[in-house]
Amino acid sequence: MTVSSLAPDRFPDMPAIAGLGLATAASGLKYTGRDDMLLMHCDKGSSIAAVFTKSDTAAAPVQWSRDALASGHPPAAILVNAGNANAFTGSAGTATVTASATGMAQRIGCTPQAVLLASTGVIGEPLDSRVLEATFDGLVADIGQNNSDENGSDNASDNASNDASNNGGDNWSAAAAAIMTTDTFPKGASTTCMIGDTTVTLSGIAKGAGMIAPDMATMLGFIATDAALPAPALTQLLRTATERSFNAITVDSDTSTNDSVFLVATGAAGNHAPTSADDSILDEFVAALDRVMQDLACQIVRDGEGASKFITIDVTGATDDAAARKIALSIANSPLVKTAIAGEDANWGRIVMAVGKAGLGVDQSRVGIAIGGITVAADGMRVEGYDETPVAAHMAGQDVAIAVQIGDGAGTSRVWTCDLTHGYVDINADYRS
Amino acid sequence: MTVSSLAPDRFPDMPAIAGLGLATAASGLKYTGRDDMLLMHCDKGSSIAAVFTKSDTAAAPVQWSRDALASGHPPAAILVNAGNANAFTGSAGTATVTASATGMAQRIGCTPQAVLLASTGVIGEPLDSRVLEATFDGLVADIGQNNSDENGSDNASDNASNDASNNGGDNWSAAAAAIMTTDTFPKGASTTCMIGDTTVTLSGIAKGAGMIAPDMATMLGFIATDAALPAPALTQLLRTATERSFNAITVDSDTSTNDSVFLVATGAAGNHAPTSADDSILDEFVAALDRVMQDLACQIVRDGEGASKFITIDVTGATDDAAARKIALSIANSPLVKTAIAGEDANWGRIVMAVGKAGLGVDQSRVGIAIGGITVAADGMRVEGYDETPVAAHMAGQDVAIAVQIGDGAGTSRVWTCDLTHGYVDINADYRS
Numbered sequence: 087m088t089v090s091s092l093a094p095d096r097f098p099d100m101p102a103i104a105g106l107g108l109a110t111a112a113s114g115l116k117y118t119g120r121d122d123m124l125l126m127h128c129d130k131g132s133s134i135a136a137v138f139t140k141s142d143t144a145a146a147p148v149q150w151s152r153d154a155l156a157s158g159h160p161p162a163a164i165l166v167n168a169g170n171a172n173a174f175t176g177s178a179g180t181a182t183v184t185a186s187a188t189g190m191a192q193r194i195g196c197t198p199q200a201v202l203l204a205s206t207g208v209i210g211e212p213l214d215s216r217v218l219e220a221t222f223d224g225l226v227a228d229i230g231q232n233n234s235d236e237n238g239s240d241n242a243s244d245n246a247s248n249d250a251s252n253n254g255g256d257n258w259s260a261a262a263a264a265i266m267t268t269d270t271f272p273k274g275a276s277t278t279c280m281i282g283d284t285t286v287t288l289s290g291i292a293k294g295a296g297m298i299a300p301d302m303a304t305m306l307g308f309i310a311t312d313a314a315l316p317a318p319a320l321t322q323l324l325r326t327a328t329e330r331s332f333n334a335i336t337v338d339s340d341t342s343t344n345d346s347v348f349l350v351a352t353g354a355a356g357n358h359a360p361t362s363a364d365d366s367i368l369d370e371f372v373a374a375l376d377r378v379m380q381d382l383a384c385q386i387v388r389d390g391e392g393a394s395k396f397i398t399i400d401v402t403g404a405t406d407d408a409a410a411r412k413i414a415l416s417i418a419n420s421p422l423v424k425t426a427i428a429g430e431d432a433n434w435g436r437i438v439m440a441v442g443k444a445g446l447g448v449d450q451s452r453v454g455i456a457i458g459g460i461t462v463a464a465d466g467m468r469v470e471g472y473d474e475t476p477v478a479a480h481m482a483g484q485d486v487a488i489a490v491q492i493g494d495g496a497g498t499s500r501v502w503t504c505d506l507t508h509g510y511v512d513i514n515a516d517y518r519s
Numbered sequence: 520m521t522v523s524s525l526a527p528d529r530f531p532d533m534p535a536i537a538g539l540g541l542a543t544a545a546s547g548l549k550y551t552g553r554d555d556m557l558l559m560h561c562d563k564g565s566s567i568a569a570v571f572t573k574s575d576t577a578a579a580p581v582q583w584s585r586d587a588l589a590s591g592h593p594p595a596a597i598l599v600n601a602g603n604a605n606a607f608t609g610s611a612g613t614a615t616v617t618a619s620a621t622g623m624a625q626r627i628g629c630t631p632q633a634v635l636l637a638s639t640g641v642i643g644e645p646l647d648s649r650v651l652e653a654t655f656d657g658l659v660a661d662i663g664q665n666n667s668d669e670n671g672s673d674n675a676s677d678n679a680s681n682d683a684s685n686n687g688g689d690n691w692s693a694a695a696a697a698i699m700t701t702d703t704f705p706k707g708a709s710t711t712c713m714i715g716d717t718t719v720t721l722s723g724i725a726k727g728a729g730m731i732a733p734d735m736a737t738m739l740g741f742i743a744t745d746a747a748l749p750a751p752a753l754t755q756l757l758r759t760a761t762e763r764s765f766n767a768i769t770v771d772s773d774t775s776t777n778d779s780v781f782l783v784a785t786g787a788a789g790n791h792a793p794t795s796a797d798d799s800i801l802d803e804f805v806a807a808l809d810r811v812m813q814d815l816a817c818q819i820v821r822d823g824e825g826a827s828k829f830i831t832i833d834v835t836g837a838t839d840d841a842a843a844r845k846i847a848l849s850i851a852n853s854p855l856v857k858t859a860i861a862g863e864d865a866n867w868g869r870i871v872m873a874v875g876k877a878g879l880g881v882d883q884s885r886v887g888i889a890i891g892g893i894t895v896a897a898d899g900m901r902v903e904g905y906d907e908t909p910v911a912a913h914m915a916g917q918d919v920a921i922a923v924q925i926g927d928g929a930g931t932s933r934v935w936t937c938d939l940t941h942g943y944v945d946i947n948a949d950y951r952s
Binding site (some may be wrong): 137141142143144171173175176177178179208209210211212215259342343399421422425426428429431434435436438439440441442443444445446447448449451453463465466467468506507510511512514515 | 572573574575576577604606607608609610611612641642643644645699775854855858859861862865867868869871872874875876877878879880881882883884886892894898899900901939940943944945947949
């Protein structure tokens with residue numbers, strides 16, 4: 087598969103997260119010649135938060151992880167497979183997730199509820215846990231081996247237990263590649279920030295290219311930090327950042343059965359632990375988490391199936407942020423808007439249509455539209471002496487910016503999407519995902 | 520433009536509606552070598568009902584017609600133009616509709632509020648009323664001429680007044696062609712039924728191919744009957760039939776600024792007038808109106824931009840009809856479902872995804888799916904011994920039937936849609952509509 091023309095030049099440099107181990111393996115379930123399993127193993131004392139798809143047909147691993155998190159067991163590992171979503175698989179699917187978590191728990195020495203699961207791939211096909219389980223010994227040994235390499239220890243097998251001190255090293259690139267399905271490039275992002283006088287690192291990977299929409303679509307995200315953060319604060323931080331990142335992107339308005347984003351905090355950095363997510367000591371961390379998650383979310387849009395344009399939509403002046411988000415998504419999800427942009431056609435009337443169909447009671451006589459910073463319409467009609475030339479020039483570029491002013495209040499929203507091209511039809515008329 | 524492969528073999532035979540006159544003309548506004556104006560002129564004593572787009576950015580002619588209907592003036596004519604939607608045109612757009620209605624009213628001898636308007640075409644471009652008005656004398660003369668031909672009268676000009684007795688003759692085909700934009704074929708349907716012991720006729724035309732979704736998208740529909748029906752009953756009949764026809768179709772989930780459906784009853788048949796829409800004397804009429812409107816709605820789907828498959832989606836067992844409709848539309852509007860069908864891929868997992876994303880709290884362990892009458896999944900998982908061969912054979916045909924059983928209640932809904940193909944991208948990346 088050709089790499090998206092909107093892809094970043096290269097996978098970023100991503101430092102290890104102290105207290106986290108990464109290992110990948112090939113199950114042979116669907117793909118040949120590539121890894122399709124990822125084990126993220128975290129030290130004792132780590133905390134974890136996650137958000138999941140709101141789909142009524144949530145997959146078995148989503149149900150497992152939701153229940154496991156609710157049980158309150160401290161986390162030991164996240165196990166991921168690509169190629170089969172284990173969704174709409176009934177009791178067989180439940181048996182598979184139980185067997186997978188139990189099998190991994192036995193090997194790393196924890197309770198099954200300490201093993202969280204995520205799957206992505208085809209829906210409705212039975213997933214045989216034995217195919218996954220055949221990779222478990224290797225995955226666990228690799229975690230140990232990697233730690234042994236990094237830590238200079240000879241005792242690889244011991245390190246594979248939950249008592250070991252993990253250090254994922256430069257495995258992020260392999261981890262990001264192992265979770266891909268229709269993705270054309272692996273997605274990673276990393277940054278550092280201060281919590282008090284301690285430097286902490288955040289590194290994350292994600293996958294997703296189609297079936298991307300709020301809430302989250304066929305999208306998996308795994309972010310880890312060495313910061314010490316109690317689980318309740320972690321959960322609130324993740325929810326807020328998800329709204330501003332993965333829930334602010336859309337490729338095709340379709341929402342998947344398997345979307346999951348996990349945030350692991352190992353605590354290895356030894357920072358002063360905050361009292362809550364609102365503690366001002368976390369101001370830099372909040373911004374850093376936004377940076378990493380928005381970077382990952384935008385990479386997913388840049389890998390949108392068939393995408394040739396990266397589109398940023400800003401809505402301002404709505405009655406509130408929720409109204410602004412609705413209007414922004416109505417524009418971002420409109421097939422007519424997306425095809426017009428694919429055709430580099432400055433057909434701003436379709437933006438008007440999308441604002442109207444959001445159905446929020448907007449007074450069109452106050453609505454204004456700008457494309458690429460050029461005002462096209464104001465106060466409910468095209469501007470006097472409108473010249474399409476600079477707008478057409480903007481639309482010929484890879485990055486398209488649409489701004490809509492509603493004139494009703496102070497609500498704002500920014501969402502990202504891509505265009506709808508022949509490539510999307512090609513990929514989705516052929517690929518069974 | 521190539522005619523859709525799903526088009527009917529030919530335009531149907533459509534009888535004249537006594538009391539209704541039809542005339543078409545070419546304004547030269549956007550198209551060359553074709554008519555783009557339609558005048559429907561109805562006798563005194565006619566009643567009219569209409570439903571309009573719910574868009575916040577409803578076009579000037581929609582606002583005009585809504586207000587004119589609310590004023591309670593008896594109808595004299597509907598004036599339609601294709602090529603410019605007169606939408607998002609601000610005060611200039613309002614001036615245009617006022618001038619158009621006034622200019623036509625002067626010629627046919629009625630108050631401006633007796634002239635209803637509909638427009639379709641590009642959004643946001645000013646529409647010069649003088650270009651339309653240049654066709655008015657000819658349109659009015661043609662109405663007279665047609666009546667003169669039909670009625671054997673020599674007095675064409677007198678017949679053009681609202682006092683004349685109209686008979687649209689076989690102009691339906693020309694009328695249907697004059698209102699087309701991206702349509703590849705004109706759309707008409709006709710039937711007869713009894714009201715008491717009187718035979719009445721219903722004939723209708725429609726246009727629409729893209730931007731089609733509840734509520735109604737770039738869709739215009741004009742249905743006329745010679746039945747005598749008071750306006751309040753007519754309004755209720757139209758609303759109910761619209762829910763089961765034009766609001767049960769979707770091409771691309773986009774809703775237009777200009778959607779309007781008009782139902783005119785001239786009363787020329789002289790039937791016993793019902794007391795209300797619920798009067799049992801109307802049972803046959805209700806069914807006949809459903810037939811005509813569903814026929815027109817399905818023709819719009821068959822002309823869906825780039826459509827190669829006609830898809831019928833039945834949802835049963837939902838908590839209520841509204842829930843069933845939501846689930847059916849979630850499936851019908853899913854780009855992933857529509858591209859899979861374009862690719863003749865029996866990828867039923869995407870139907871599961873679409874059921875889930877509707878977010879109605881469905882219990883997936885009771886959900887079943889059938890394609891082409893073949894049960895694919897039941898009770899939340901693929902059926903034992905599933906054989907894809909007959910499903911794939913069904914999907915290779917032009918008509919695809921999807922049935923979803925929810926298992927929660929007695930709510931049902933049927934909607935129609937088409938697939939998402941390269942043709943859709945071709946048309947919409949190029950055409951400015």
